[in-house]
Amino acid sequence: xxxxxxxxxxxxxxxxxxxxxxxxxxxxxxxxxxxxxxxxxxxxxxxxxxxxxxxxxxxxxxxxxxxxxxxxxxxxxxxxxxxxxxxxxxxxxxxxxxxxxxxxxxxxxxxxxxxxxxxxxxxxxxxxxxxxxxxxxxxxxxxxxxxxxxxxxx
Amino acid sequence: xxxxxxxxxxxxxxxxxxxxxxxxxxxxxxxxxxxxxxxxxxxxxxxxxxxxxxxxxxxxxxxxxxxxxxxxxxxxxxxxxxxxxxxxxxxxxxxxxxxxxxxxxxxxxxxxxxxxxxxxxxxxxxxxxxxxxxxxxxxxxxxxxxxxxxxxxxxxxxxxxxxxxxxxxxxxxxxxxxxxxxxxxxxxxxxxxxxxxxxxxxxxxxxxxxxxxxxxxxxxxxxxxxxxxxxxxxxxxxxxxxxxxxxxxxxxxxxxxxxxxxxxxxxxxxxxxxxxxxxxxxxxxxxxxxxxxxxxxxxxxxxxxxxxxxxxxxxxxxxxxxxxxxxxxxxxxxxxxxxxxxxxxxxxxxxxxxxxxxxxxxxxxxxxxxxxxxxxxxxxxxxxxxxxxxxxxxxxxxxxxxxxxxxxxxxxxxxxxxxxxxxxxxxxxxxxxxxxxxxxxxxxx
Numbered sequence: 001x002x003x004x005x006x007x008x009x010x011x012x013x014x015x016x017x018x019x020x021x022x023x024x025x026x027x028x029x030x031x032x033x034x035x036x037x038x039x040x041x042x043x044x045x046x047x048x049x050x051x052x053x054x055x056x057x058x059x060x061x062x063x064x065x066x067x068x069x070x071x072x073x074x075x076x077x078x079x080x081x082x083x084x085x086x087x088x089x090x091x092x093x094x095x096x097x098x099x100x101x102x103x104x105x106x107x108x109x110x111x112x113x114x115x116x117x118x119x120x121x122x123x124x125x126x127x128x129x130x131x132x133x134x135x136x137x138x139x140x141x142x143x144x145x146x147x148x149x150x151x152x153x154x
Numbered sequence: 155x156x157x158x159x160x161x162x163x164x165x166x167x168x169x170x171x172x173x174x175x176x177x178x179x180x181x182x183x184x185x186x187x188x189x190x191x192x193x194x195x196x197x198x199x200x201x202x203x204x205x206x207x208x209x210x211x212x213x214x215x216x217x218x219x220x221x222x223x224x225x226x227x228x229x230x231x232x233x234x235x236x237x238x239x240x241x242x243x244x245x246x247x248x249x250x251x252x253x254x255x256x257x258x259x260x261x262x263x264x265x266x267x268x269x270x271x272x273x274x275x276x277x278x279x280x281x282x283x284x285x286x287x288x289x290x291x292x293x294x295x296x297x298x299x300x301x302x303x304x305x306x307x308x309x310x311x312x313x314x315x316x317x318x319x320x321x322x323x324x325x326x327x328x329x330x331x332x333x334x335x336x337x338x339x340x341x342x343x344x345x346x347x348x349x350x351x352x353x354x355x356x357x358x359x360x361x362x363x364x365x366x367x368x369x370x371x372x373x374x375x376x377x378x379x380x381x382x383x384x385x386x387x388x389x390x391x392x393x394x395x396x397x398x399x400x401x402x403x404x405x406x407x408x409x410x411x412x413x414x415x416x417x418x419x420x421x422x423x424x425x426x427x428x429x430x431x432x433x434x435x436x437x438x439x440x441x442x443x444x445x446x447x448x449x450x451x452x453x454x455x456x457x458x459x460x461x462x463x464x465x466x467x468x469x470x471x472x473x474x475x476x477x478x479x480x481x482x483x484x485x486x487x488x489x490x491x492x493x494x495x496x497x498x499x500x501x502x503x504x505x506x507x508x509x510x511x512x513x514x515x516x517x518x519x520x521x522x523x524x525x526x527x528x529x530x531x532x533x534x535x536x537x538x539x540x541x542x543x544x545x546x547x548x549x550x551x552x553x554x555x556x557x558x559x560x561x562x563x564x565x566x567x568x569x570x571x572x573x574x575x576x577x578x579x580x581x582x583x584x585x586x587x588x589x590x591x592x593x594x595x596x597x598x599x
Contacts, residue, residue: 005297008354012300015350019307022342025239029331037329038340041317042310045280046287061399080400084408091274091412092419096435098326107325110457112450113569114440122434126419 053090057083074142075149081138085130092123174291181290191285194395195405197382199371201390202362203406204279209352209359211272212312216345218265222499223338225250225258225582230528231544234585236334243342252552255579259497262582263424266501269319270420274412276312278405286388301354304347311344323500324437361385376401426450426495426505438502446562447570449504452496452583455568458535460589467534467573469557473595475522481573484559487512487520492554498583509577511558515551518595526550527598531576534591540584543576554579557590 001009027034064071064079071077098104099119108116181187224247228235237244251257286305293299315337322333329336365384379398382391400408422433433439442448455461468478490513496504518526529550532542549555555578559566566572571588578586 001295001297005295009297009300011350011353012297012304015304015346016300018346019343021241022243022339022346025237025241025243026336026339026343028239029335030329033330034336037317037331037336038310038314038343041313042306044313044317045277045309046284049277050281050284080404083400084411087408088412088415091277092415092435095270095273095320095416096324098321098324099435099437103328104324104326107327108437111325111453112438113442113454114438118440119435126434 053087073138075145076138076142078138081134085127085134088130089123089127092126096123178291178294185285185288186290188285188389188393190288192392192394192396194379194381194392194398195400195402196282196285197391198358198362198384198386198388199366199382200402200405201279201282202359203368204275204282204409205355205359206363207275208272208279209356211268211275212348215265215268215272216341216348218261218268219337219341220247221261222258222265222582224248225261225580226585227544227546230546231530233530233542233544236332236539237338240338243339249546249548251580252546252549252555253579255492255494255554256497257580258582259424259495259503262497262499262501263421263503266319266323267417267421267424269316270416271413273316273320273416274409276316278409280309283388283390285390289389304350307343308347308351311340311347314340315344358387371406372403374401374403376404420501423502426503436502437500438498446564447567449507449570450496450498450502451569452498453538453588455589458538458541460535460568463534463568463573463589467591469574469590470592471517471521471595472592473518473521473523473526474597475520477520479520481559484512484557484574488516489559490553490556492556492577492579494554494577494579496577496583496586508562509556509558510560511556511574511577513553514545514549514555514557514576514578514593515553517557517593518550521593521595523595523597525597526595528596530594530596531587531590532592532594533587534589541587543585543587545576545578545585549578549581552579557593 026038060079060082064077071079093100096119099108099116100123102116102120105116108114184190223244226234226236227250228237228240229245229247230249232238293302318329318333318337318340321328322337327333362384366382376398379401381395418432419434420436420439422429422431423436423438430439430441438450442450465480468480469484471477471479489510491508491510493506493508495506514529515524518524518529527547527550528544530542530544535541545555556576557574558571558577559574561567561570566575571586571590574590576585576587576590
């Protein structure tokens with residue numbers, strides 16, 4: 001090993017000492033619970049979220065590549081006009097899913113005195129606005145393209 | 155063995171080396187092969203841009219988190235301390251200042267809102283480095299193995315902190331452990347890996363950022379996107395890139411838009427007032443009403459079993475001259491008014507409210523302890539955490555620390571702590587004890 005590697009190894013070992021000190025206290029709460037949630041957090045994106053979003057996206061991209069006629073609206077590709085609202089709406093759903101899907105209804109209502117009802121309709125409304133805005137943008141781009149090509153051929 | 159003779163070849167070592175070399179040359183099919191990862195956007199520059207956002211972001215997240223932990227004054231009294239076994243992870247923290255009044259409001263607003271804003275950046279970063287998880291061979295050297303273990307703590311720690319934080323602010327306690335302990339000690343596990351990760355990668359991040367112009371990238375449309383061609387020792391870029399379906403600026407823009415949407419739909423619960431209705435998806439984006447006593451409640455009276463407080467209620471003051479006072483007697487004492495917010499650890503705030511009541515310092519004098527060093531305040535609520543608190547001398551003697559009897563010109567509503575509640579500058583929300591029944595003033599020996 002080179003000198004830099006030794007420094008890196010020492011730094012890593014020092015960090016493990018701190019992590020071990022904290023982990024000992026973390027685990028005192030509930031060993032299987034902490035281990036499960038911590039390791040689940042470690043693989044949650046890579047083995048759950050990623051296969052789902054990357055799989056769906058790859059299937060869509062493949063379909064559009066096989067059927068190029070489907071991929072455009074008046075010459076403007078719409079793929080990213082779908083991807084962006086889906087991603088943003090999905091992100092909001094993921095972050096606020098407990099309230100949107102009304103999981104901790106009793107705890108939320110009892111603590112805050114507020115109704116857990118509005119979150120699902122609000123998320124649907126935000127999703128609708130995102131899709132509508134994306135569609136309007138796509139329409140504008142398609143119209144501009146038509147207008148430009150019309151001017152060129154005229 | 156005689157000097158000068160070459161050592162005999164170690165057959166076992168040679169066989170293991172040969173085997174290792176053969177394994178390294180034959181990765182299993184699928185994600186372990188470089189050709190599996192085909193996005194033309196992945197590369198050291200793309201990862202470095204996300205890292206450059208996360209480095210300051212996570213630093214602020216940690217510091218505001220530590221400040222919030224400090225705000226509970228865990229070292230002052232056991233009743234304030236959810237983590238008595240913290241040892242070196244916090245026994246050295248100082249007392250929290252009793253002002254400016256917006257200190258905890260600002261701190262916690264930043265902590266929670268920034269945490270939400272960083273979620274898309276963390277996800278994008280995890281996407282950008284995913285091929286590293288499947289690098290082949292999995293173990294090459296002791297340092298590389300140690301770094302991989304550290305990266306597991308880094309990734310798991312980051313997501314664990316985000317998940318527990320996001321669930322906690324939505325009252326979704328699906329775990330079998332306590333939030334305070336898990337979020338605090340989890341942060342230390344994460345930070346131990348974060349600091350060493352920054353130390354090992356900072357130079358590479360800076361070099362990668364220099365390798366490509368951000369401005370030029372922001373001017374590059376989809377048609378002109380080419381895979382990164384920079385030194386790539388981590389093999390982040392695809393060896394066999396597919397044609398781009400989104401530009402690099404488009405992908406970064408999507409991450410930024412994700413952060414922006416989360417920010418726009420939640421920051422209103424912190425700003426409060428006119429901004430609250432903009433927090434469409436945040437737990438405290440709903441208005442409670444417009445009346446003088448109608449603003450956000452952390453825990454309703456019903457939730458903690460306080461149903462009705464009648465005329466028999468007395469405030470018991472303990473100290474050298476113990477005394478019990480009725481609400482009428484308290485109202486006859488000198489009344490002081492203070493404009494103070496309640497700011498919750500969950501990131502939301504009531505905004506400024508006008509409280510009036512008796513100064514804690516005056517109550518200390520009544521109890522015969524004008525120079526009390528701490529006060530232990532107990533609620534009449536029977537169950538639930540944070541039913542009592544110990545305040546330090548700085549808070550106890552602050553001019554705006556009150557036993558509030560009225561708010562915005564009306565008697566306290568039951569949900570806000572009728573007949574009397576604590577309110578003080580820069581206190582974390584739950585330290586503003588409601589339905590106060592007893593105060594014990596202690597004078598340091």
